[in-house]
Amino acid sequence: MQFRLVRYFTLASLGMFALVALSLIYFERQQGNFFRQTGDEQRTFFGEVQQSFAKQQEESARRDLLTIHESGNVNLTRLFANALWEKDFAPFVAQVQAIDVDGCQAIADITDDQGKKAVPPEKKACFADIGKRITTLPGFKAIDAKVFDSMKKSTVFKIKVFDLRGITVYSSEHAQMGEDKSTNEGWRSAAFDGVPKSELTHRGKFSAFEGVVENRDLISSYLPVLDPGSSRIVGVFEVYSDVTPFLKQIQQTSAQIRATAAGNQQKLEAAGAENQAAVDATSHRQLATIAALLALLFGALLVIVTRADRIIQQQEADRAQVHQQLAQSEKMASLGQMVAGVAHQLNTPLAFSQNNILMVKDALQSMELPMKVAGRLSSILEDVEGDKVTIKVSQLKANLDKLQDGNVDVAMLQEMLKDVLGGIDQMSELVVNLRDFTRLDRAATTNADLNKSLHTVAYIAQTVIPKNIELIEEYGELPEVECNPSQLNQVFLNLINNAAQAIEGPGRIRVRSSAAGDKVRIEVQDNGRGIPDHVLPNIFDLYYTTKPAGEGTGLGLAIARNIVTEHGGDISVSTRVGVGTTFTVTLPVRQQPPLAKAA
Amino acid sequence: MTRLAGKVLCVxxxxxxxxxxxxxxxxxxxxxxATGGAEAxxxxKQHDFDVVISDQRMPAMTGVEVLREVRRLSPRTMRxxxxGYTDMQAIVRSVNESEVFxxxxKPWNISELPKVVAQAITIAKTQPVEAPAPEVSDDAPIVANGERILVIDDDPDMGRAVSDLVGASAIVSYTRNLADAVGILNAEPISVIISETRVGSIDATRLVRLMKSKHPxxxxxMLTAESDADTIxxxxxxxxxxxxxxxxxxxxxxxxxxxxxLRKHSALASDPALTFRHTVEATSAGAMESLMSDVRQAAPHAETAAAAKSGGFMASLGAGFRRLFGAG
Structure with a gap:
């Protein structure tokens, strides 16, 4: 099969380029996705960090606020206790202790629909009654006035005082007097553990010293009251202080931080999108560039390969042409050699035939006069009756020389003409052999008697090779062989000529034939110089020759082997330096169908 | 019928x-x-032949070999x-080994061949034979007595090689163009001409043939790189x-x-009669004229001493030719 360079190259490289392009696109996309994912993750993480930062900040601000106010409230309570407890509240609380609250406290709590414990209304009413009783106690009004007086214009909105039973002994909001806080976490912490407990709450409506206020953020602290001069807890204060402006500030700061964070997040997202777009654009550019480069590479390679293909084809054509020319010149050379030999062979019979005919012609001319004389004499004799005739010989005597010249040896003339006929036979034999050799007027492939072919070739070869080389023909019985006899003649002539060239001086060439099964075997053996070892492997190579440049084409044996191979046969050589060489051609009697066509 | 008492052997x-x-x-x-060399x-050996005619292409012995043996056995016999068709090597050997006449x-001219044989017989019968040459070894010095040798060749090495070989014993003139050669041949008696068959683009064999016909x-x-059987x-x-x-x-x-x-020349010089053995065929008509015109055409391109004095050159060349080869 022919190798189609350009087609194979195009298919292979386009396929390869397509693969490269696909894998590049795949990896670019992977990379883009990775960037996108990473960007998203980063943004999310950053957002979360900002969020948590803002939240922490607010929480810490609130905690700080609580802590500051609690400690402020603690101090306030101390001041308040120092100022009011000993003189005013201690006796008042002692009075309240006289009121029995166990009855109210014994009322069981109820569980509401959601499973929460709630205080039943009758319990609330019971404590409210206690509160009313407290407000009726002597000294209440004075204390209330004192508390209001000292708390006016401060951030403290409300003050409550509890005894150690948890009963609201005093509240600046009078409605809450008597309430039970014994179960309250803050009260318990202050009353039992001595630890203040604060809480930040938002109130929609709140009764303050100044009246009812709305929408306020308040910190309420349960604070233990210590007996002055000891660490004994004697009661619990609850102080409500207003932190609405602080909290607003905190909330504002927090909102600011949040806004900044959101802005940052937005910026980050914009930047991320921009980056992603840039990455995508770069990747597209990259892909486009690589695609363009690949296309350029393909174009350049295609040009190179096309050109190379053309050069190779040209070279192939040139080589074929040169080969054909050489084969032709080889044929012409052997033909020329053959023609020279034939010319020489023809020359010999031609030379003596020409010589003899010219001599016979001269003799016939010299016989003209004697023949005339003899003719005249015979006509005279015809007319004469009797046996005596008188002839005047004076004229004949004058031409005696010519008459004597004509007295030629007719037997010799016959010999001469016999030689001429022999010469003509030689020439026609040559012509027949030439025709048999070239076989131009026969079918190319035919069933041929190879012995006859060999004899023809031997005859032709004998005209060329030196006369001191003896050509011995030893032919065995051969079946007719299906072959191209004209081509085989060329092979045999080449082998015999080679054999003759291997012989210096006198020598002997044997041409043998034999049959073996469905094969015939032809041998050309010489007793020449033999083929040296370094030459032997190359003798069938194209263009290999041991002759000087210009004398041998190196095609003879290459062509011979080609012809034999096309016949499905085989050519081999055995040689011994100084002893001689034998070339053996083996040919099948019948051709294989495809080979018959080729041959 | 007059039969010349000549003995001819055809092989x-x-x-x-x-x-x-x-x-x-x-x-x-x-x-x-005879139909073979041995028989011939x-x-x-048995007969004293005046002429032996031999075919070249024969089995066992070639014509050159037969004639070489004939020359050895019977030097006075003309060969x-x-x-028909023969190879270059055979012709060279026929010149150098067999010294054929x-x-x-083939095919021969039936009116010419008897004439050539007759001429050969006349020479064989009438002309003396030079003494057979003694065998000389390779390293023997060249014997010469001031003979003049003319070397005509494109290659100056040839002139030098001949000079080196003869040393002072002979005078060697070298030239690479035929005009000078004609001048030299006119100026001095030349004993031996060593010439290439082609000098420049001119066929020099005509000069040699003309010289030989006038000065046997x-x-x-002859030296040659090419090998053309007809030329030889x-x-x-x-x-x-x-x-x-x-x-x-x-x-x-x-x-x-x-x-x-050189030995051949001294033999020929000492006995002019010997030269008849080397009688040549008549050169074709017009050979001198064609040679002269070729030399004239080539002369302006040749860097010769004679060409320098261009004025009188043509005249002197023409005169030289005429003096050398005669008017006709």
């Missing part, structure tokens, strides 16, 4: 040829035939080589060249050739 492996030759020649001469040499091509005592040695056949028949040396030339071989050429 050819083809019986038809020898019978033809016998029929052609037997009217005038006593003809013997046997006859030569004629008959050839003529080449005759000059011994000619013509040189033999019309130039009676003494030796033919194919290039490239080995110095040892050149020395042998020179030695024998």
């Amino acid at each position: 050819d492996d083809e019986p038809g040829i020898v019978r033809s030759l016998q029929w052609l020649l037997q009217k005038q001469f006593e003809v013997f035939t 040499l046997e006859l030569v 004629i080589l008959l050839t 003529r080449f005759i091509n 005592e000059i011994v000619t040695v 056949t013509t040189l033999i028949n019309q130039g009676q060249i003494y030796r033919f040396v194919p290039k490239p030339i080995r110095t040892g071989y050149l020395k042998l050739v020179l030695q024998s050429a």
Whole structure:
């Protein structure tokens, strides 16, 4: 099969380029996705960090606020206790202790629909009654006035005082007097553990010293009251202080931080999108560039390969042409050699035939006069009756020389003409052999008697090779062989000529034939110089020759082997330096169908 | 019928040829035939032949080999080589080894061949034979007595090689153009001409042939790189060249050739009658004129001493030719 360079190259490289392009696109996309994912993750993480930062900040601000106010409230309570407890509240609380609250406290709590414990209304009413009783106690009004007086214009909105039973002994909001806080976490912490407990709450409506206020953020602290001069807890204060402006500030700061964070997040997202777009654009550019480069590479390679293909084809054509020319010149050379030999062979019979005919012609001319004389004499004799005739010989005597010249040896003339006929036979034999050799007027492939072919070739070869080389023909019985006899003649002539060239001086060439099964075997053996070892492997190579440049084409044996191979046969050589060489051609009697066509 | 008392031997492996030759020649001469070299040499030993005609292409012995043996066995016998188609090597050997008198091509001219044989018989019968040359070894010095040798060759190395070989014993003139050669041949008696067959673009064999026809005592040695059988056949028949040396030339071989050429010349010079043995065929008409015009055409391009004095050159060249070869 022919190798189609350009087609194979195009298919292979386009396929390869397509693969490269696909894998590049795949990896670019992977990379883009990775960037996108990473960007998203980063943004999310950053957002979360900002969020948590803002939240922490607010929480810490609130905690700080609580802590500051609690400690402020603690101090306030101390001041308040120092100022009011000993003189005013201690006796008042002692009075309240006289009121029995166990009855109210014994009322069981109820569980509401959601499973929460709630205080039943009758319990609330019971404590409210206690509160009313407290407000009726002597000294209440004075204390209330004192508390209001000292708390006016401060951030403290409300003050409550509890005894150690948890009963609201005093509240600046009078409605809450008597309430039970014994179960309250803050009260318990202050009353039992001595630890203040604060809480930040938002109130929609709140009764303050100044009246009812709305929408306020308040910190309420349960604070233990210590007996002055000891660490004994004697009661619990609850102080409500207003932190609405602080909290607003905190909330504002927090909102600011949040806004900044959101802005940052937005910026980050914009930047991320921009980056992603840039990455995508770069990747597209990259892909486009690589695609363009690949296309350029393909174009350049295609040009190179096309050109190379053309050069190779040209070279192939040139080589074929040169080969054909050489084969032709080889044929012409052997033909020329053959023609020279034939010319020489023809020359010999031609030379003596020409010589003899010219001599016979001269003799016939010299016989003209004697023949005339003899003719005249015979006509005279015809007319004469009797046996005596008188002839005047004076004229004949004058031409005696010519008459004597004509007295030629007719037997010799016959010999001469016999030689001429022999010469003509030689020439026609040559012509027949030439025709048999070239076989131009026969079918190319035919069933041929190879012995006859060999004899023809031997005859032709004998005209060329030196006369001191003896050509011995030893032919065995051969079946007719299906072959191209004209081509085989060329092979045999080449082998015999080679054999003759291997012989210096006198020598002997044997041409043998034999049959073996469905094969015939032809041998050309010489007793020449033999083929040296370094030459032997190359003798069938194209263009290999041991002759000087210009004398041998190196095609003879290459062509011979080609012809034999096309016949499905085989050519081999055995040689011994100084002893001689034998070339053996083996040919099948019948051709294989495809080979018959080729041959 | 006048029969010349001449004995002729015809040798050819083809019986038809020898019978033809016998029929052609037997009217005038006593003809013997042989169909092989051995048979021929046997006859030569028994008879004193004036002429031996031999075919070149024969089995066992080639014509050159037969004639070489004939020359050895019977030096006075004139030798004629008959050839159809033959190879260069055979012709060179026929010149150098067999010193043949003529080449005759097949098919021969039946009116000319008897004449050539008659001429050869006359020479064989009337002319003396030079003494056989003593064998000389390769390293023997060249014997010369101031002979003049003219070397005509494009290659100056050739002139130098000849000078080196003869040393002071002979005078060597070298030239690379024929105009100078004509001048030199006019100016001094030349003994040996050693010439290439082609000098520049001119066929120099005509000069040699013309010289030999006028001055048979000059011994000619031809050198050539090319090998054309016709050229040498013509040189033999019309130039009676003494030796033919194919290039490239080995110095040892050149020395042998020179030695024998000088010896040949001294033999020819001492006995002018010997030169008849080297009688040449008439050169074709107009050979001198065509040579002259070729030399004239080539002269302006040749860097010759003579060309420098261009004014009188043509005139002196024409005069030189006429003096050398005569008006007709």
